[in-house]
Amino acid sequence: MKILVCISHVPDTTSKINFANDNAKFDATGVQFVINPNDEFGLTRAMWFKEKQGATVTVVNVGGSETEPTLRKALAIGADAAIRVNTAATDGFSVAKQLANVVKDGGYDLVIAGRESIDYNGGMVPGMMAGLTNANFINNCIGLEIEDNSVKAVREIDGGKETLSTSLPLVIGGQKGLVEESDLRIPNMRGIMMARQKALTVVEPIAANVETISTKFEKPAAKGAVKLVSPDNLDELINLLHNEAKVI
């Protein structure tokens, strides 16, 4: 089985978010970048398929050379090879078109992506890739078993879960639950050394229209001070929630 894991290069979850160029662009100054958490759950599941079922795992990112350390980290975790599509990731649809082209070229059976990146939260790349490559698609995937060509998957739905059966080729939008947090791997020294020897292929982008343009960012308004209520006066809390906030 050939697996492609899509890796988004995103600010660490603890990052303070700032903008530059008159609020037109994300300011990466001083920001630590990581593998998108939803993608990391998927990468870890891919490692399981590699070790238990002999799958090969390639990771891919659409972005400039600044994303290569993130791809190297994925190689250090255990991916066999990496591909970087050499263009800025501008909008979800054009990224999906670039990735779909990589999928077609490489003939991958299973494509694992996170359900969304934690930066732009578009939540569209996995589904668009599936649509563009005519593969089956399961979003919010929290369980995945594959035997030969047949797939059993679990999808989180509002208020529960759904068990699905399908077949390869398949694209999933993965998230926590696909593996546990404690299953995530920190690259060890041997992995880091080996990652240096592995192929990181840079491919040039195909022509793809941009369908959405990010024009401006705003930060949420500063919050007013909290109103403290004494634990001996909870009637006051109920009064405030009922009469002032009008939420109960």
Added chain:
Amino acid sequence: MSVLVYTESEQGKFKKVAFEVASYAKAVANQLGTTVTAIAINVSDTSQLGTYGVDKVLNVTNTQLDHFNAKIYANVIKQAAEKESAKVVIIGSSANSKYLAPLLAVELNAGYASNVIEAPSNISPFTVKRTAFTNKAFEFVQITTDVKIVGVSNNSFGLVESSGSDTAEAFSPSLAESGIKIESVDKVTGKVTIADAEIVVSAGRGLKGPENWGMIEELASVLGAATACSKPVSDLGWRPHSEHVGQTGKPVAANLYIAIGISGAIQHLAGINASKVKVVINTDSEAPFFKAADYGVVGDAFVVVPELIEKLKAFKAQQ
């Protein structure tokens, strides 16, 4: 040329989100000077949509559509969009809507903006405001394609009533082939889900152990709320992952979010920031959550929560 809106339903009835997306569609239609057409699947009575500005309902009745299937549903909505020559398609932010949206975008070759929180700030170029960086920022996005898909964030636009009524028209789309079969559905019934909840009661490591969640569930039950938890609590296995709210868990956009024994890590605050009113109960007055909350109680959850439950019961009884 009307605005098309996908109005979600469950067991033959509209979900509340259907009325919110209909209200949003009406606002867009007013800006564009056109009408609203809704697509409804297996809903027996569609007349409520008129109240929220829908002019026409394409009513699909087909038992093969009883179970949600993203590919088939996306294709049904595509057929409706083409029939109506819709240039703007409005959907919601449920797990199902977010599942079908990218498939629909490919079918219609449409630009798609998710998590949109306001009516378009401009219609030419078509520009919407959405949340990004998990609520740490807002982003203005222009959709440049001929057909546009807008995913409206839950509980962001609200319900807006209009005077009017809708006419229903039977619609029989062809059904696409899907390679996905549903084997079983495991859904908690009779419990409010985080996605649909107006009030969410959430607890963290301050609760000390999973055996202490009884009072959290009771508080939620008194308020008709959903229960949620912080990341460490789900990582420790005290509560299921489906309850984890925050940056890598679920976002919460409730009217009221009550955080009990949660310190307020930046990732958690990002995930719940879209909630309108936040209450924190914590022993540590230095907990970062107090800076993000509207109301706070510095006190021991094991004392405060049971007392709050009793007082809320009395309050509810008076109402």
